[in-house]
Amino acid sequence: MELSRREDVNRRMLRARDEMDRRYAEPLDIPTLAAIAHLSASQFGRVFKQVYGETPHRYLQRRRIERAMTLLRQTDRPITDIAWDTGFASLGTFSSTFSRIVGHSPTEFRARHAPVAVPSCFIATWTRPRDPA
Amino acid sequence: MTNNHITSLHIRAVPVLDQDEALDFYTTHLGFEVRDDIDLGFMRWLTVGVPGQDTSILLELVGGPQHDEATAAQVRELVTKGALGGVFLLSDDVHATYAALTAAGVEVTQEPVEQPYGTDFGIRDPFGNHVRISQPNAASPAEVKDAYENA
Numbered sequence: 001m002e003l004s005r006r007e008d009v010n011r012r013m014l015r016a017r018d019e020m021d022r023r024y025a026e027p028l029d030i031p032t033l034a035a036i037a038h039l040s041a042s043q044f045g046r047v048f049k050q051v052y053g054e055t056p057h058r059y060l061q062r063r064r065i066e067r068a069m070t071l072l073r074q075t076d077r078p079i080t081d082i083a084w085d086t087g088f089a090s091l092g093t094f095s096s097t098f099s100r101i102v103g104h105s106p107t108e109f110r111a112r113h114a115p116v117a118v119p120s121c122f123i124a125t126w127t128r129p130r131d132p133a
Numbered sequence: 134m135t136n137n138h139i140t141s142l143h144i145r146a147v148p149v150l151d152q153d154e155a156l157d158f159y160t161t162h163l164g165f166e167v168r169d170d171i172d173l174g175f176m177r178w179l180t181v182g183v184p185g186q187d188t189s190i191l192l193e194l195v196g197g198p199q200h201d202e203a204t205a206a207q208v209r210e211l212v213t214k215g216a217l218g219g220v221f222l223l224s225d226d227v228h229a230t231y232a233a234l235t236a237a238g239v240e241v242t243q244e245p246v247e248q249p250y251g252t253d254f255g256i257r258d259p260f261g262n263h264v265r266i267s268q269p270n271a272a273s274p275a276e277v278k279d280a281y282e283n284a
Contacts, residue, residue, distance in 0.1 A: 001150055001259065001260075002150075004206075004209075006215075007150075007210065008146035010213035010214045010261070011260075011261055012212060014213065014215040014257070015240065017215070018241075021243070022241075022242070022244070051214060052214070082227060117269070119221075119250070119265075120246065120248050120253070121243070121253075121255060121265055
């Protein structure tokens with residue numbers, strides 16, 4: 001398959017983004033992601049933003065918050081557990097990040113949203129919040 | 134509703150960047166059969182499908198004359214960014230399918246996950262298109278809805 005340089009970069013960055021999606025609860029590991037994308041660690045963040053319009057950190061935050069939204073909507077698990085399970089080190093960081101991105105606190109969000117019965121990958125992609133920042 | 138006489142979903146196009154590579158992926162790894170592989174001169178009409186099922190996928194090369202060069206480049210960009218639509222497949226043994234695909238080195242976007250409706254996982258084709266493979270459980274739609282609401 002003949003890819004232009006730009007397409008080849010896109011494809012490698014997609015592999016790295018897929019890895020972030022799989023390991024969303026783990027700390028952001030730029031050296032590993034950069035290796036997947038065949039870039040240096042110093043290049044990775046800049047190229048990721050060129051391709052996807054946001055930094056890896058911002059993308060991972062939205063991915064984590066999207067997952068937290070699903071767990072809040074679909075389960076009655078304690079919010080502290082959801083914060084830890086989605087990679088946040090503290091309830092305070094989780095709550096402030098969630099409120100900034102979603103516009104409601106986790107508790108308010110849970111009260112406002114009922115479970116939905118469609119394939120999980122569509123829930124994930126269509127409920128991933130845009131970052132207002 | 135007006136009876137418009139539509140009887141089935143027949144062919145769905147998937148944008149690909151190399152038809153030989155697409156053919157290898159969808160037949161060798163996903164077990165599709167070739168329905169048509171016809172050189173029309175102006176295009177290669179290449180369709181594949183799951184054996185025993187009528188719906189086909191057209192493995193459509195991006196870059197035909199319906200797009201100018203700039204538009205074709207945009208579509209190729211979107212495919213390689215993973216931004217275009219995907220294909221949803223069913224398996225009667227999703228864990229065996231997952232094992233076979235991972236052993237073959239196929240890119241996995243998500244490992245098998247238990248859902249109220251069954252078990253599913255995600256992969257990408259060689260170009261970036263998302264393929265989701267699911268094994269439904271015996272739950273009825275109402276039971277799935279109840280499972281979500283009572284989770």
